[in-house]
Amino acid sequence: MPFIDLKAQYLPLKERIAQRMQAVLDHGQYIMGPEVAELEAALAQRVGVAHCISVASGTEALLIALMTLGLKPGDEIVTTPFTFAATAEVIALLGAVPVFVDIEPDTCNIDPRLIEAAITPRTRALMPVSLYGQVADMTEINALAQRHGLAVIEDAAQSFGALxxxxPSCGLSTWGATSFFPSKPLGCYGDGGALFTNDAALAQAAREIRVHGQGQRYVHTRVGVGGRMDTLQCAIVLAKLERFDWEVEQRLALGQRYQALLAPLPLQRLVVRPDRSCVWAQFTVLLQDAAQREAVQAALKAQGVPTAIHYPRPLHRQPAYEQHCRVVGSLAHAEAAAQRVLSLPMSADLSHAQQDQVVAALRQALQA
Incomplete structure (x- = not known):
């Protein structure tokens, strides 16, 4: 059983993907070809924003969003320590300081009640992460940002398609930033990502930054990066968009089915708040502690069920960031989650039989 079944996803799309890729091979515009603008228009319409800017990766999306804010060394970005390293990485790359506050123990998303205490005169933006496919409490976060004159960047690498x-996720704040890494809810076959905003000035800045800061050819109006998304990858995402509504429906249904099947078992299931949906980029549960998790992982592996840990160490405990971040209050929930989380097989093409196999193996492991 694959952890994420990309082959099963590809088979019904094989012909359309081949057609889309062949069109690119025929016209030969591998960089900034017509599929780039076509994809950006389709994604902007889907998210309900004025501007979509495709970029080279989800990491590049976060980096460019921060660059449009004109950060200075020592500026601070308030975010969560319980996320993939890219969230803090882009902050540190710009000489800014990631400021970590704790997470909600039932969703693993940033706790908005803790953010205000972390805001200082050096704070420039808030960066919530829509972890596992569920958006954080953006109403409260946006209200805080407005009160303090801050930007909000939704790290939506895992939540494209969620509401x-x-x-839609990505259309809720100053910037929405997502990833098209192959394992994401909407993925390409390499690296790719996108930015979303209603702010025309920020959008123009992002478009210039992604092409080395060029306002026009060889006229560099700002410092930029090589951050374009390849035309071939845009073509693949265009083909996959044709099936994406069905895939989101499947993810929602499979997530609900997992929740129901796991309800009798002695483990903690993540809560999905009633005012939002979760597209389950990872279907993650929490066990008692690291020792139980290790035993359960081994038992599931023996039964042919793959698992993963998202994420085994919070960012304030990572060697690269522990001396370059600021911690506000206790991060006890983030530290506990890192010892307890376990992700189970999940994709839109997961069959009920496979899901039953996962749950049966998990039940057996927990009873051992």
């Missing part, structure tokens, strides 16, 4: 109070 928050009826509105």
């Amino acid at each position: 928050y109070q009826g509105r």
Whole structure:
């Protein structure tokens, strides 16, 4: 059983992907070809924003979003320590300081009640992460940002397709940034990502930054990066968009089915708040502690069920960041989650039989 079944996803899309890729090979515009603008228009319409800027990766999306804010060394970005390293990485790369506050123990998303205490005169933005496919509490976060004159960047690498109070993830704040890494809810076959905003000035800045800061050819109006998304990858995402509504429906249904099947078992399931949906980029549960997790992982592996840990060490405990961050208050929930989380096989093409196999193996492991 694969952890994420990309082959099963590819088979019904094989012909359309081949057609889309062949069109690129025929016209030969591998960089900034027509599929780039086509994808950006389709994604902007889907998210309900004025501007979508495709970029080279989800990491590049976060980096460029921060660059449009004109950060200075020592500026601070308030975020969560319980996320993939890219969230803090881009902050540190710009000489800014990641400021960590704790997470909600039932969603593993940043706790908005703790953010205000972390805001100082050096704070420039808030960066919530929509972890595992569920958006953080953006209403409260946006209100805090407005009160303090801050930007909000939603790290939506895992939540494209999710809704928050009826509105799509990526269209909820100053910037939405997502990833098209192959394992994401909407993935390409390499690296790719996108930025979303309603702010025309920020959008123009991002477009210039992604092409080495060029306002026009060989006129560099700002410091930039080589951050374009390849035309071939845009073509692949365009083909996969044709099936994406079905895939989101499947993810929602499979997530609900997992929740129901796991309800009798002695483990903690993540809560999905009633005003939002979760597209389950990872279907993650929490065990008692690291020792139980290790035993359960071994038992599941013996039964042919793959697992993963997202994430085994919070960022304030990572060697690269522990001396370059600021911690506000206790991060006890983040530290506990790192010892307890376990991700189970999940993709839109996961069959009920496979899901039953996962749950049966997990039940057996917990009873051992």
